[in-house]
Amino acid sequence: MSEGMAGLAKGLAVLEAFGPETPRLTISDAARATGLSRAAARRCLMTLVEAGYLAFDEKFFTPTPRVVRLGAVYAEAVPLPQLAGPHLLALREALDESVSLAVMEGDESLFVARSEVSRVFSAGVRVGARLPLYASATGYVLLAGLDENALDAYLERVEMVACTPRTIVDPGRLRERIAQVREEGVAVSDEELEVGLFALAVPVRDSRGDMVASISVSAAAARLDVADFRDRCARVMRQHADQLGRQL
Numbered sequence: 001m002s003e004g005m006a007g008l009a010k011g012l013a014v015l016e017a018f019g020p021e022t023p024r025l026t027i028s029d030a031a032r033a034t035g036l037s038r039a040a041a042r043r044c045l046m047t048l049v050e051a052g053y054l055a056f057d058e059k060f061f062t063p064t065p066r067v068v069r070l071g072a073v074y075a076e077a078v079p080l081p082q083l084a085g086p087h088l089l090a091l092r093e094a095l096d097e098s099v100s101l102a103v104m105e106g107d108e109s110l111f112v113a114r115s116e117v118s119r120v121f122s123a124g125v126r127v128g129a130r131l132p133l134y135a136s137a138t139g140y141v142l143l144a145g146l147d148e149n150a151l152d153a154y155l156e157r158v159e160m161v162a163c164t165p166r167t168i169v170d171p172g173r174l175r176e177r178i179a180q181v182r183e184e185g186v187a188v189s190d191e192e193l194e195v196g197l198f199a200l201a202v203p204v205r206d207s208r209g210d211m212v213a214s215i216s217v218s219a220a221a222a223r224l225d226v227a228d229f230r231d232r233c234a235r236v237m238r239q240h241a242d243q244l245g246r247q248l
Contacts (some may be wrong), residue, residue, distance in 0.1 A: 003047045014044040024060040081113040081246050087240040088115035094236050097217045104142040137164045137201035138214045140187035144178050145211025166192045186234050206248040215241050
């Protein structure tokens with residue numbers, strides 16, 4: 001890798017270190033998050049300040065609105081979020097619940113499109129958010145799209161840490177859940193990611209039958225009859241997932 005490309009990779013790693021739990025970073029924070037030396041982290045941070053992507057108050061670095069342009073590149077250049085938009089909106093109107101589209105990015109679910117109702121109860125689900133595959137309905141669906149060798153490799157390398165008392169952290173139990181999702185074509189997460197959060201997800205397969213994404217709906221578990229919610233949502237979600245898949 002050339003020095004220029006190595007520098008770009010380091011800069012992007014520093015940008016990715018910012019998130020909802022780390023909205024501002026010191027040089028030391030950035031170094032720890034990326035594994036870079038303090039000197040390298042400082043160079044990256046100051047370069048990003050000069051480029052207008054970060055602001056600096058002599059102690060903390062924070063992202064500027066210009067960072068939004070980087071995310072917009074994906075949304076504008078890749079057809080999936082654009083094509084999904086009308087389907088997510090239709091589902092939101094039909095179900096009166098927030099609906100999201102996610103893809104697999106490494107060992108996480110990455111949310112790339114979302115249509116929200118006014119009642120927002122979870123700060124963890126938003127465009128750009130990443131969730132562990134092993135702890136979410138969306139993740140179960142995406143894992144179900146892997147072949148056995150890829151699933152074996154995932155289960156061997158991932159460190160499963162409980163998000164709630166209901167999180168599946170046993171590889172054998174997770175494999176059973178994935179098999180169930182493959183058979184039923186729908187995944188449910190009942191407070192396995194976040195206490196009080198219920199989610200249901202279905203796969204989006206392209207015209208070749210390959211898994212490309214997951215559509216999910218999330219709601220507060222306390223106000224749901226889980227069986228009724230699944231019956232009410234699954235059919236219409238599958239319809240829109242199939243329609244979206246035929247467009248890809």
